Amino acid sequence: MALELGYTADYHVHLRQDKMMKLVTPTVKQGGVSIAYIMPNLVPPITSLDQVVKYKQELEQECDSTTFLMTFYLSQELTPELVEEAALKKAIRGIKCYPAGVTTNSNAGVDPNDFSQFYPIFEVMQKHGLVLNLHGEKPSTSNGDGKDIHVLNAEPEFLPALFKLHADFPKLKIVLEHCTTKAAVDAIHEINKDLKQGEQPNVVASITAHHLYLIVDDWAGNPINFCKPVAKLPDDKRALIAAATSGKPYFIFGSDSAPHDVRKKAVHTGVCAGVYTQPFAIAYLAEVFESQGKLDKLKDFVSTFGNAFYTMDESKLRSKQKCWLVPKESVVAQTVSTQDLSVVPFRPGAKLKYSVEWR
Amino acid sequence: MALELGYTADYHVHLRQDKMMKLVTPTVKQGGVSIAYIMPNLVPPITSLDQVVKYKQELEQECDSTTFLMTFYLSQELTPELVEEAALKKAIRGIKCYPAGVTTNSNAGVDPNDFSQFYPIFEVMQKHGLVLNLHGEKPSTSNGDGKDIHVLNAEPEFLPALFKLHADFPKLKIVLEHCTTKAAVDAIHEINKDLKQGEQPNVVASITAHHLYLIVDDWAGNPINFCKPVAKLPDDKRALIAAATSGKPYFIFGSDSAPHDVRKKAVHTGVCAGVYTQPFAIAYLAEVFESQGKLDKLKDFVSTFGNAFYTMDESKLRSKQKCWLVPKESVVAQTVSTQDLSVVPFRPGAKLKYSVEWR
Numbered sequence: 001m002a003l004e005l006g007y008t009a010d011y012h013v014h015l016r017q018d019k020m021m022k023l024v025t026p027t028v029k030q031g032g033v034s035i036a037y038i039m040p041n042l043v044p045p046i047t048s049l050d051q052v053v054k055y056k057q058e059l060e061q062e063c064d065s066t067t068f069l070m071t072f073y074l075s076q077e078l079t080p081e082l083v084e085e086a087a088l089k090k091a092i093r094g095i096k097c098y099p100a101g102v103t104t105n106s107n108a109g110v111d112p113n114d115f116s117q118f119y120p121i122f123e124v125m126q127k128h129g130l131v132l133n134l135h136g137e138k139p140s141t142s143n144g145d146g147k148d149i150h151v152l153n154a155e156p157e158f159l160p161a162l163f164k165l166h167a168d169f170p171k172l173k174i175v176l177e178h179c180t181t182k183a184a185v186d187a188i189h190e191i192n193k194d195l196k197q198g199e200q201p202n203v204v205a206s207i208t209a210h211h212l213y214l215i216v217d218d219w220a221g222n223p224i225n226f227c228k229p230v231a232k233l234p235d236d237k238r239a240l241i242a243a244a245t246s247g248k249p250y251f252i253f254g255s256d257s258a259p260h261d262v263r264k265k266a267v268h269t270g271v272c273a274g275v276y277t278q279p280f281a282i283a284y285l286a287e288v289f290e291s292q293g294k295l296d297k298l299k300d301f302v303s304t305f306g307n308a309f310y311t312m313d314e315s316k317l318r319s320k321q322k323c324w325l326v327p328k329e330s331v332v333a334q335t336v337s338t339q340d341l342s343v344v345p346f347r348p349g350a351k352l353k354y355s356v357e358w359r
Numbered sequence: 360m361a362l363e364l365g366y367t368a369d370y371h372v373h374l375r376q377d378k379m380m381k382l383v384t385p386t387v388k389q390g391g392v393s394i395a396y397i398m399p400n401l402v403p404p405i406t407s408l409d410q411v412v413k414y415k416q417e418l419e420q421e422c423d424s425t426t427f428l429m430t431f432y433l434s435q436e437l438t439p440e441l442v443e444e445a446a447l448k449k450a451i452r453g454i455k456c457y458p459a460g461v462t463t464n465s466n467a468g469v470d471p472n473d474f475s476q477f478y479p480i481f482e483v484m485q486k487h488g489l490v491l492n493l494h495g496e497k498p499s500t501s502n503g504d505g506k507d508i509h510v511l512n513a514e515p516e517f518l519p520a521l522f523k524l525h526a527d528f529p530k531l532k533i534v535l536e537h538c539t540t541k542a543a544v545d546a547i548h549e550i551n552k553d554l555k556q557g558e559q560p561n562v563v564a565s566i567t568a569h570h571l572y573l574i575v576d577d578w579a580g581n582p583i584n585f586c587k588p589v590a591k592l593p594d595d596k597r598a599l600i601a602a603a604t605s606g607k608p609y610f611i612f613g614s615d616s617a618p619h620d621v622r623k624k625a626v627h628t629g630v631c632a633g634v635y636t637q638p639f640a641i642a643y644l645a646e647v648f649e650s651q652g653k654l655d656k657l658k659d660f661v662s663t664f665g666n667a668f669y670t671m672d673e674s675k676l677r678s679k680q681k682c683w684l685v686p687k688e689s690v691v692a693q694t695v696s697t698q699d700l701s702v703v704p705f706r707p708g709a710k711l712k713y714s715v716e717w718r
Contacts, residue, residue: 140576142593150592151576152511217499217510219579220589221630226580233509234501265627268703271580344627 002357003295003325006303007317009035010281011310012133012177012206012254014104014274015059017042023338024259024278025062032282032323032356033302035312037069037254040096041105045073049082052091065319065358069093069310071133075108080120087128093310094131094173095121102137102154103228103273104258112138112161119168126172131310136162136176136184137229151230152216156183166191166203173309178256179205180229182239185251192250204309206254207244207301209284210275210346212237223265224344227258228273244285244301245294252306255281259343262335276336277346282323283330284346286354298325321358330355361716362654362684365662366676368394369640370669371492371536371565371613373463373633374418376401382697383618383637384421391641391682391715392661394671396428396613399455400464404432408441411450424678424717428452428669430492434467439479446487452669453490453532454480461496461513462587462632463617471497471520478527485531490669495521495535495543496588510589511575515542525550525562532668537615538564539588541598544610551609563668565613566603566660568643569634569705571596582624583703586617587632603644603660604653611665614640618702621694635695636705641682642689643705645713657684680717689714 013036015025028036038059040046046055052070059068072078072086074097086092097118098109110118125132137154138161149157162176176184188205195201214231225231243251258274265271277284282302289298302323306312332350335342372395374384387395397418399405405414411429418427431437431445433456445451456477457468469477484491496513497520508516521535535543547564554560573590584590602610617633624630636643641661648657661682665671691709694701 142574142596148593150574151579152592215501215509220510221582221585221632222628223580223582223630224627230579233511234507237501262627266625268583268621268624269581271582273580 001327003298005032005282005299005323005325007034007307007312007314008032008282008302008323009037009253009306009312010255010257011037011175011252011306012039012208012256013037013278014039014041014256014258016259019338019340020259020261021058022062023336023341024343025059025066027279027336028066029063031278031280033066034317034319034321034323035067035069035307037093038071040071040073041098043105045075045105045108046071047073047075047077049086049089049091052086065321067316067318071096073098073108074110074118078121080124083121083124083130084128087124087130092130094133095125096133096135098135099137099139101139102135106135112158115161115165122169122172126169129173129311131173131175133175133177134162136179152232155179155181155229159183159187162187163191171202174203175254176203176205177254178208178211178229180211180232180240181236185239185243188250195250200308201250204250204252205243206252207240208254208256209277209281212241212244212285212288223271224346225275226271226273227256227275241288241292245289245292245297247297247300249305249308251301252309253285253302257281262342262344265344275346276343279336279345280330280332280352282325282356283352283354286325287352290353324357324359325354326357327353328355329353360686362657364391364641364658364682364684366393366666366671366673367391367641367661367682368396368612368665368671369614369616370396370534370611370665371398371567371615372396372637373398373400373615373617375618378697378699379618379620380417381421382695382700383702384418384425386638386695387425388422390637390639392425393676393678393680393682394426394428394666396452397430399430399432400457402464404434404464404467405430406432406434406436408445408448408450411445424680426675426677430455432457432467433469433477437480439483442480442483442489443487446483446489451489453492454484455492455494457494458496458498460498461494465494471517474520474524481528481531485528488532488670490532490534492534492536493521495538511591514538514540514588518542518546521546522550530561533562534613535562535564536613537567537570537588539570539591539599540595544598544602547609554609559667560609563609563611564602565611566599567613567615568636568640571600571603571644571647582630583705584634585630585632586615586634600647600651604648604651604656606656606659608664608667610660611668612644612661616640621701621703624703634705635702638695638704639689639691639711641684641715642711642713645684646711649712683716683718685714685716686712687714688712
């Protein structure tokens with residue numbers, strides 16, 4: 001039986017630039033997503049009104065039914081005044097914070113040990129309801145005097161910074177993006193432990209599709225499964241599946257779909273981090289939700305909770321069609337390609353039980 | 360000042376077959392190693408006298424000064440009678456045990472949860488002083504009813520099997536190969552805790568060069584650093600460095616140098632496991648030992664302890680030249696290549712403080 005999923009939203013999307021943008025932007029709709037929240041880690045990063053307006057226009061030219069929500073890249077370039085102007089003009093919906101050096105195009109990022117220089121910006125964000133999107137990892141270090149940080153504990157070690165931010169800005173809307181550990185899931189539960197039925201959370205976590213499938217073994221030797229944060233242990237994966245299917249309003253879908261040309265994946269060193277899930281996003285999720293007997297929670301995860309958190313105004317949608325999940329097999333493409341580019345999607349060749357339709 | 364290292368030995372070497380064998384066999388000597396203990400995971404695995412004699416002849420044709428010690432591949436093909444015959448003819452020095460499916464060409468391997476079917480063979484090995492070389496990992500599993508096994512705990516979870524084997528065959532010489540965790544180092548210390556000065560251990564661990572450099576971050580996104588067992592956490596690396604430089608006779612050098620053509624490394628899925636260290640083996644080690652102020656322990660690690668454990672008969676050496684460490688910079692090649700093959704060595708382009716000479 002077909003399942004109506006509403007105005008589906010992916011609150012963490014990388015659509016890149018130029019040829020890659022043209023290739024992957026139409027796959028947002030193909031994957032069953034109506035609303036795409038767009039990451040700003042372009043080259044150069046998006047830190048001005050002109051950039052964000054121009055980028056949105058470019059994206060809108062590639063697909064006339066996808067609604068694009070835009071973001072700034074948190075960096076020294078931003079000022080409280082600029083952020084306020086962007087908020088008032090509704091040019092952006094949030095600001096993405098990358099710790100320096102942890103993933104693709106994060107070199108302009110910040111030091112997660114000290115957010116205080118950005119507090120004037122966070123004040124403005126809190127005032128205007130802008131969302132702070134946190135890449136929640138500490139940069140790796142094992143040569144200093146302090147504690148070792150590596151790709152496996154980088155997220156748990158970031159969590160105290162999340163608690164501090166929330167304590168300092170209790171009304172600021174914060175997303176712990178693409179969380180990958182039981183520790184992160186537990187932290188989000190802890191922050192929301194007193195949330196009453198029907199009340200809106202201020203701190204939520206986004207969860208990707210691929211982290212519901214992968215553990216460390218799956219990216220060891222398989223660059224197409226390598227992303228940041230890296231997939232962790234079986235216990236972590238089980239905690240993520242439980243969170244995504246929990247029906248709790250503080251776990252929302254953000255695919256972190258991150259396309260790279262296969263020539264940047266099939267290299268012996270310096271593999272680009274990112275898993276590309278966009279063209280089959282909802283079908284990947286449906287497979288997992290069904291395996292847990294929780295298909296009835298899928299709409300919450302991919303529409304209701306995220307749209308409520310982001311106070312998505314349905315009157316602003318570019319299309320009023322809703323996504324329907326239909327019990328019709330889809331086969332993941334081996335590649336998504338043009339003449340110049342070839343991106344290998346997650347689980348190439350896999351048979352998925354579901355497809356999506358727009359009605 | 361130059362340092363005499365004696366008859367250097369690498370007690371864990373993969374020299375492959377055919378063109379790859381011809382390419383890499385001469386690099387044993389180039390890397391500063393006189394005695395090479397040869398792994399049997401060819402295609403098909405080495406499980407007969409004919410195979411092992413023929414393979415040794417082939418290797419000897421490629422380098423007239425390297426001494427090759429040969430092994431069988433533990434599998435159902437072996438019988439106690441065959442092992443006894445091989446021991447009496449001195450055709451092999453030991454037998455390598457691969458758990459099924461954990462690394463390159465290990466499909467014919469054994470179930471590490473139950474070694475009992477091989478006990479008749481271990482009896483013969485113990486009687487003749489043959490060495491059992493254990494790849495100490497349990498195969499990954501996270502779907503069964505039991506404990507999750509993944510690439511990060513596969514070695515610690517194997518250790519009870521090592522203790523049981525040693526308890527059942529206390530005189531059997533066992534090597535826990537390429538150990539990668541503090542847990543494994545601690546287990547070897549524990550087994551040898553009552554060893555008296557000058558007494559020979561029956562259970563030792565081999566340690567590679569690359570595991571003295573790498574942690575999980577270094578192979579995440581860098582297929583040339585991906586090997587099995589995978590490099591673990593900073594604490595594990597520190598424990599390995601401490602063990603290798605400890606001057607304890609139960610830690611010996613085995614490079615596990617495992618060449619793959621770069622075309623099997625630069626792929627987006629199914630990367631071959633293995634790090635190629637052979638051409639600079641001793642120089643990589645010297646760099647680490649020097650950083651710890653332990654250059655005086657290098658000869659123990661690369662000659663004395665391993666040769667004592669394997670009761671290496673110096674009169675059987677094909678060359679009586681000794682390896683000398685000289686304080687002359689060497690630069691790691693970008694590739695080791697022929698027309699058909701190209702292998703990228705560990706740390707391509709790195710400047711190392713030392714070189715080797717034969718005198």
